[in-house]
Amino acid sequence: MWDKIEHNGQEVWVLPVTAYGPPVPQTLWHYIGYVCRHGADAHIEGQSRRFQELVATFRSEEEAREAGYDEGRRLADQVSVAKA
Structure with a gap:
């Protein structure tokens, strides 16, 4: 299932x-x-x-989810910097 967090005023799914x-x-x-x-x-x-991320593999669903959140946060931070 899709999971969501919020980071820097954006949603990361x-x-x-x-x-x-x-x-x-x-x-x-x-x-x-x-x-x-x-x-x-x-x-x-x-x-x-x-x-x-379809090349690297993760040993658990939770590990993959956390890696996805990390990437999403990084992208959200790039958008925040570009707006500043």
């Missing part, structure tokens, strides 16, 4: 996804996500920044 099919013991994970301002329609071009 992350979805951990399995690397190789359905979950089994020792499943590896990737993530996909996006950053948008509050109230944005993420499906409309220009209202969100999408990101993913």
Whole structure:
């Protein structure tokens, strides 16, 4: 499921996804996500920044989620700096 945190006035959404099919013991994970301002329609071009990690693998769903949050925070910080 998609999970969300807020960072620097923006929403960071992350979805951990399995690397190789359905979950089994020792499943590896990737993530996909996006950053948008509050109230944005993420499906409309220009209202969100999408990101993913589909090369590196993570040993758990939680590890993938946290890595996605880290990347989303980094992107949100870049937007904040660009506006300043």
